[in-house]
Amino acid sequence: MTEAIVSEPNLRDLTEEEFVERYGAGRFTCGVLANRGRYVAEHICTDLLHRAFSPIITFSQDFVGAIVGPPEQDYPLAAVNKGNVIFLGSLSTGVRNTVWEYGIERLEPGDLLICNDPFRVGNHVNDMCFIRPVFHAGEIVSFVVIRAHQLDIGGTVPGGFSLMKKNVYENGLVLGPQLIFHRDEPVKELMRTILDNTRFGETLLPDFHTIRSCCALGERLVQDSIERYGIEAYKGAIRYNTDASAASMRAAIASLPDGVYEGEDKVDSDGVDAEQEYRVHVSLTKRGERLEVDLSGSSPQSRTSLNATALDAQTAVALAVKLVLDPFSPFTSGIYRDIDVLVPTGSVIGAGPPAAVMFYFEIQSVLINAILRALEAPLGERAVAGAYGSTNLHTGEGLNPDGTPWFSAAELEAQYGAWGATDAGDGNNHSGLATLNMIMPSVEEIEPRVPAIILHREYLPDTAGAGTHRGGAGLMKQSLFLSDGDHYLVPLHFRSASGSGVYDGGDGRAGGSWFFEDESSDATTPVSEFRIPDPDDFDGSAVVSGVVDPSSGRLDPEGEFAFFGRHPIWSERRGSVLRWITNGGGGWGDPLKRDPEAVKRDVRDEYVSIDGARDDYGVVVSGDPDEDPEGLEVDLEATARCRREKSAERAPGQNVEGGR
Amino acid sequence: MSAPGQEHEHVSVERAAVEGACSECGESQLRRYPVLSEGGWYRVVKCESCLHSESREPDPVGPVVLASVVLV
Ligand SMILES: [Zn+2]
Numbered sequence A: 001m002t003e004a005i006v007s008e009p010n011l012r013d014l015t016e017e018e019f020v021e022r023y024g025a026g027r028f029t030c031g032v033l034a035n036r037g038r039y040v041a042e043h044i045c046t047d048l049l050h051r052a053f054s055p056i057i058t059f060s061q062d063f064v065g066a067i068v069g070p071p072e073q074d075y076p077l078a079a080v081n082k083g084n085v086i087f088l089g090s091l092s093t094g095v096r097n098t099v100w101e102y103g104i105e106r107l108e109p110g111d112l113l114i115c116n117d118p119f120r121v122g123n124h125v126n127d128m129c130f131i132r133p134v135f136h137a138g139e140i141v142s143f144v145v146i147r148a149h150q151l152d153i154g155g156t157v158p159g160g161f162s163l164m165k166k167n168v169y170e171n172g173l174v175l176g177p178q179l180i181f182h183r184d185e186p187v188k189e190l191m192r193t194i195l196d197n198t199r200f201g202e203t204l205l206p207d208f209h210t211i212r213s214c215c216a217l218g219e220r221l222v223q224d225s226i227e228r229y230g231i232e233a234y235k236g237a238i239r240y241n242t243d244a245s246a247a248s249m250r251a252a253i254a255s256l257p258d259g260v261y262e263g264e265d266k267v268d269s270d271g272v273d274a275e276q277e278y279r280v281h282v283s284l285t286k287r288g289e290r291l292e293v294d295l296s297g298s299s300p301q302s303r304t305s306l307n308a309t310a311l312d313a314q315t316a317v318a319l320a321v322k323l324v325l326d327p328f329s330p331f332t333s334g335i336y337r338d339i340d341v342l343v344p345t346g347s348v349i350g351a352g353p354p355a356a357v358m359f360y361f362e363i364q365s366v367l368i369n370a371i372l373r374a375l376e377a378p379l380g381e382r383a384v385a386g387a388y389g390s391t392n393l394h395t396g397e398g399l400n401p402d403g404t405p406w407f408s409a410a411e412l413e414a415q416y417g418a419w420g421a422t423d424a425g426d427g428n429n430h431s432g433l434a435t436l437n438m439i440m441p442s443v444e445e446i447e448p449r450v451p452a453i454i455l456h457r458e459y460l461p462d463t464a465g466a467g468t469h470r471g472g473a474g475l476m477k478q479s480l481f482l483s484d485g486d487h488y489l490v491p492l493h494f495r496s497a498s499g500s501g502v503y504d505g506g507d508g509r510a511g512g513s514w515f516f517e518d519e520s521s522d523a524t525t526p527v528s529e530f531r532i533p534d535p536d537d538f539d540g541s542a543v544v545s546g547v548v549d550p551s552s553g554r555l556d557p558e559g560e561f562a563f564f565g566r567h568p569i570w571s572e573r574r575g576s577v578l579r580w581i582t583n584g585g586g587g588w589g590d591p592l593k594r595d596p597e598a599v600k601r602d603v604r605d606e607y608v609s610i611d612g613a614r615d616d617y618g619v620v621v622s623g624d625p626d627e628d629p630e631g632l633e634v635d636l637e638a639t640a641r642c643r644r645e646k647s648a649e650r651a652p653g654q655n656v657e658g659g660r
Numbered sequence B: 001m002s003a004p005g006q007e008h009e010h011v012s013v014e015r016a017a018v019e020g021a022c023s024e025c026g027e028s029q030l031r032r033y034p035v036l037s038e039g040g041w042y043r044v045v046k047c048e049s050c051l052h053s054e055s056r057e058p059d060p061v062g063p064v065v066l067a068s069v070v071l072v
Helices: A016-023 A027-051 A085-102 A188-197 A201-229 A231-254 A310-325 A360-374 A376-382 A596-604 A610-617 A636-649 B067-071
Strands: A063-068 A077-080 A112-115 A127-136 A139-149 A178-182 A259-267 A278-287 A290-294 A339-342 A393-399 A405-409 A452-459 A475-481 A485-490 A512-516 A542-548 A560-562 A570-572 A577-581 B016-018 B030-037 B040-047 B053-058
Touching: A016 A027, A016 A231, A027 A063, A027 A077, A027 A139, A027 A201, A027 A231, A063 A085, A063 A201, A077 A085, A077 A231, A085 A112, A085 A127, A085 A139, A085 A310, A085 B040, A112 A201, A127 A201, A139 A201, A139 A231, A178 A188, A178 A201, A188 A201, A201 A231, A231 A310, A259 A360, A259 A376, A278 A360, A290 A310, A310 A339, A310 A360, A310 B030, A360 A376, A596 A610
Parallel strands: A290 A339
Antiparallel strands: A063 A077, A063 A139, A112 A127, A112 A178, A127 A139, A259 A278, A278 A290, A339 B030, A393 A405, A393 A485, A452 A475, A475 A577, A485 A570, A512 A542, A512 A577, A542 A560, B016 B030, B030 B040, B040 B053
């Protein structure tokens, strides 16, 4: 079968009669129904948020709710909640694949279909896709979908966040399309399979029941929409909604000059050795209203779980292109209409079985960075600088003093960090990656459950990329462990700066990770006697990752790369401290054009030192930011002189100082 | 599974040449390859010059071969 390729009318040019003819309802009704779809997705997620037991759902909010349209419209992603966007790009294809393979004719009211196979539905095996058909007059008219990270799905390491898993067999339980509830009753055979092969069943099981009831709520709300507005209007509004986001993206693509734009970024290692970096290369070809994104030239799939599938590549392309070109339209599958993504099979960004797919979000992150780099030139002042680059994931496990086990996943790393600056202003200091708009769990939530104390979270001066608009600042985070533990550490972007500056802005500084072990401590040492390293103290630390001066352990761009994988498991004693310094975000615009008052404010707030103000921004600030922060002054005359000298020092065509 | 990657190794999508000219721009630069777009995987024949699609055949599972394919 070959699809007819027809050009589409401009939605704004349709008369009201043409609009009703096309969508089965007027503009106003379609708008109401489109909004109502998003309300339904939001409502079911609020319900899940309130009732889930898993901390990664209820505290980190690692899930999404969605409405997928009917089969005769080819399963369009019609509406989503403001959840974790990492799931959005593969929902339409994931639901289509799952329903197609299971057999749509077998679905009955009250069924809940699942699949977690990355090669079928994208993301990783922990991310279970739950799909409930919505029936109207005996026909399936939509699907209510929840995609939610499960705390554990089996495999070699609790929680699954080990880079060292080498294939699907070590990775965790793979569940092809099948029912977990039939006519609203649990399918006990599958429940037993899951619970007998995973950890934390006491959390998983009640959450499965909650997710079923949330999807049932979604079905009732969709049926209510249909009762109020009629089935033709309901279906028409889904088509309108996807057509509207397709039109918005088409206009955004058209705004880019025709051309071929290339970029790349790398992951430090797959954990096996320090020699092999993993590259994602992107080539964007833009002609008129069409965009083709080719990932040829990327590295082969990795030897470990550092892999993403083609569906994850498509999601990352959508998020990156949306971020820079079309940030305000709702996310539907319509945004792909004029974007073709080419993914080399067997690459780290398009892995195939039996490769393990776990850290796909790290590969997506470098793909997004590669796209931001590729589009820097054609976007000009609309370019967006790079972010902190990696979630630096941590998993820890051990025994409490009373012999009970403890476990922590995705809580004590530096998962959040700096974003790059844009034409709109300075970069955020502490946000999730562009793929991962999750919530950082609070200290008060973590410390009662995990034998650890979060000691520091503070921004470090002169880590942000300099610019007319400054990048977000690098964050220093330290946690003290109150129990012996085995730690799995996955810092993947400390070898080079991830926060690329744009439009003449400087790069953010690359960070690192360290373990401090208190060798004098034992099981009885009081907490008050543990060594707590000051932020500027690196003595005796083991460098987990980063480019450092090997003699001091301090960050040094001319130094050597410390390879985190030399210890697949970091076994640390009670009293050890884990330190992170995240990468700074990139700057936007020439730093010599930053408002001197803004630089003074940065000195007061300790984002920039007095030396950094002079060296990176040409701004001469006097005073003492520690003792008299409000007494700082800018010497405007000296600043003008300093900026003139710095401008003159630049060779023609040379980029600005500040990290480059 | 691919062999472990080496320093400069990389993987690319093959674009097979197709006879004929583009019905939109007339250039003889048609190629066949798999893409992901709205609706999932397709086998497309596209013009390299203007990106016009001469044909787009839906391909539900795309180029990934599942272990359980033995069942089908
Ligand atoms: Zn052409």
